[in-house]
Amino acid sequence: MTDKYHAIKGVKDILPGEIEKWQFMERTAGEVFELYGFSEIRIPIFEKTAVFTRSIGETTDIVEKEMYTFPDRGGDSLTLRPEGTASVVRAYVEHNLYNPPSVVKLYYMGPMFRCERPQAGRYRQFYQIGAEVFGTENPEIDAEVIGMLMRYFEKLGLTELELQINSLGCDECRPKFKEALLQFLKQKKSLLCEDCQRRYERNPLRIFDCKSANCHEATKDAPTIETHRCENCKRHFDSTLSYLDKLDIQYTKKPKLVRGLDYYTKTAFEIVSKGLGSQNAIAGGGRYDKLVEEFGGPPTPAFGFAIGVDRTAPLIQQSAISNQQSVPLIFIATLGERADLKAFELINVLRQNGIRVERDYEKGSLKSQMKKANKSGARYTIVIGDNELDKDTVILRDMSSAKQDEIDMERIVEILVPLQLDMDNIVRR
Numbered sequence: 001m002t003d004k005y006h007a008i009k010g011v012k013d014i015l016p017g018e019i020e021k022w023q024f025m026e027r028t029a030g031e032v033f034e035l036y037g038f039s040e041i042r043i044p045i046f047e048k049t050a051v052f053t054r055s056i057g058e059t060t061d062i063v064e065k066e067m068y069t070f071p072d073r074g075g076d077s078l079t080l081r082p083e084g085t086a087s088v089v090r091a092y093v094e095h096n097l098y099n100p101p102s103v104v105k106l107y108y109m110g111p112m113f114r115c116e117r118p119q120a121g122r123y124r125q126f127y128q129i130g131a132e133v134f135g136t137e138n139p140e141i142d143a144e145v146i147g148m149l150m151r152y153f154e155k156l157g158l159t160e161l162e163l164q165i166n167s168l169g170c171d172e173c174r175p176k177f178k179e180a181l182l183q184f185l186k187q188k189k190s191l192l193c194e195d196c197q198r199r200y201e202r203n204p205l206r207i208f209d210c211k212s213a214n215c216h217e218a219t220k221d222a223p224t225i226e227t228h229r230c231e232n233c234k235r236h237f238d239s240t241l242s243y244l245d246k247l248d249i250q251y252t253k254k255p256k257l258v259r260g261l262d263y264y265t266k267t268a269f270e271i272v273s274k275g276l277g278s279q280n281a282i283a284g285g286g287r288y289d290k291l292v293e294e295f296g297g298p299p300t301p302a303f304g305f306a307i308g309v310d311r312t313a314p315l316i317q318q319s320a321i322s323n324q325q326s327v328p329l330i331f332i333a334t335l336g337e338r339a340d341l342k343a344f345e346l347i348n349v350l351r352q353n354g355i356r357v358e359r360d361y362e363k364g365s366l367k368s369q370m371k372k373a374n375k376s377g378a379r380y381t382i383v384i385g386d387n388e389l390d391k392d393t394v395i396l397r398d399m400s401s402a403k404q405d406e407i408d409m410e411r412i413v414e415i416l417v418p419l420q421l422d423m424d425n426i427v428r429r
């Protein structure tokens with residue numbers, strides 16, 4: 001059976017043991033982003049193909065070769081979302097979220113799909129947590145949102161991160177830069193890899209992102225956007241950087257940083273982890289001031305980012321996970337059939353009162369039940385035998401000190417509720 005059925009290439013199961021880090025990431029995102037005024041939005045897993053082709057760019061790798069596109073039964077072309085921003089913008093415009101005019105802050109999380117060559121840190125179904133702000137051009141927002149992202153990573157206990165930042169210019173200055181770049185590469189075209197020769201014709205800025213050593217060499221002395229930015233873009237970039245300084249956020253200016261999506265204008269950034277190999281970008285984002293208009297909405301500047309969960313989760317230390325919600329407070333061990341029945345009822349009452357309780361469903365010997373209690377990590381074990389049943393009591397054993405108390409059955413809830421609250425508090429701190 002296992003030979004026949006296995007997850008397809010490039011996708012994976014996230015099992016208990018690993019999922020706790022994912023849940024920690026998702027929960028912390030909610031907490032941190034909501035503190036900064038963001039609300040969650042749930043967007044569909046698939047959209048009409050045009051939602052992605054038009055926004056991400058017809059000549060990007062994603063659109064040219066990585067999308068899962070299929071006809072639905074009615075003949076429409078649909079695509080599994082390769083990223084979240086296009087859908088959020090589509091929803092923003094479709095539901096007139098620009099009315100009344102105000103700054104709208106949204107975040108999302110979920111799976112994305114790209115048919116890339118699978119390797120460590122690169123999957124065909126991967127997960128992103130993203131955030132988007134609509135309605136302001138103010139560079140304060142660029143810095144504030146990057147600051148929020150850094151605060152988020154700090155909460156996850158991640159260090160050794162580098163913020164790389166650039167400004168990609170706008171409709172006014174980018175075409176001039178593109179022209180200068182084409183001019184420079186004209187003589188070097190034959191040195192470029194096959195993909196980049198195509199990019200030269202269709203999307204020359206993407207050549208900066210190529211991993212091939214030859215392309216790297218060919219673009220080593222290429223002009224960058226830095227010397228071509230218009231006054232407006234220059235001012236915006238300088239202000240963004242000075243706001244980052246005010247937040248004490250370190251950054252590295254990377255004049256050759258481009259992103260895999262064409263909709264970015266002005267600020268573009270990536271967070272890379274020094275501890276990862278070649279797939280070392282754990283988040284990326286930037287400003288996209290034209291996209292809402294392209295979707296038929298009013299001119300609305302916007303800024304956003306996406307975090308790669310698959311790459312970030314393995315960087316989180318087990319000790320940083322401030323949640324062990326699957327650890328029970330109580331393990332119930334029983335001796336005899338009467339005790340089993342009592343335990344069955346008691347477990348129900350305890351859970352109704354918010355107490356996390358586990359038991360040995362196989363009902364082995366007391367010794368083997370105590371072994372399982374130990375393994376479960378439970379703080380206390382309740383032991384019920386005939387003796388206790390006759391007196392309407394239970395034995396409550398503290399698993400770390402081995403201290404045992406006999407307590408009245410009717411007082412159990414009253415005694416355990418504060419212990420559970422205590423445990424949750426310690427865990428949350």
Ligand code: AMP
Pocket residue numbers: 083114116121122123124125126127128259260281282283284285306307308309310311
């Ligand atoms: P992007 O949407 O391309 O800007 O990517 C944002 C983040 O998503 C990246 O920095 C990665 O951490 C993550 N990511 C992108 N593509 C993949 C993939 N195929 N597998 C795993 N993570 C990915």
